[in-house]
Amino acid sequence: MAAKHRRERRFQRQFDALERLIPPLRGPMSTLRRDSWFPIRFPLALLLIAGGLLSFLPFLGIWMLPLGMLLLAVDLPMLRGPISALVIRARHKARRLTRHWRTRQ
Known part of the structure; x- marks a missing residue:
């Protein structure tokens, strides 16, 4: 039970970190996380994943896959742990690349 609660808090912290990293997403992300938005959120997630898989087409891109x-x-608690871990890795990698880029200038 404690591990489940810990995973849930970690997942929520990743959303908060992304909202701080990209402030314009704060409103839409908090709105989409509400339970009442399930009928919109779930199909939107599936469309974003499909668009990410079709990233070779114009406008569609690989950026859609992680967002989806x-x-x-x-909506699927079994994905929260792995997705949280991926978000953490991506944020650390972005921070390292940013530091490396700044030191080269």
């Missing part, structure tokens, strides 16, 4: 997985994890 993140939204899908809101």
Whole structure:
């Protein structure tokens, strides 16, 4: 039970971190996480994942895949742990690349 609660808190912290990282997403992300938005959130997540898989087409891109997985994890608790871990890794990698880029200039 404690591990489940810990995973849930970790997942919520990743949403909070992404909202701080990209402030314009704060409103839409908090709205989409509400339970009442399930009828919109679930199909949107599936569409984003499908668009990410079709990233070779114009406008569609690989950026859609992680966003879709993140939204899908809101409704599927079994995805929360792995998605949280991926978000953490991506944030650390982005921070390292940013530091490396700044030191080269």
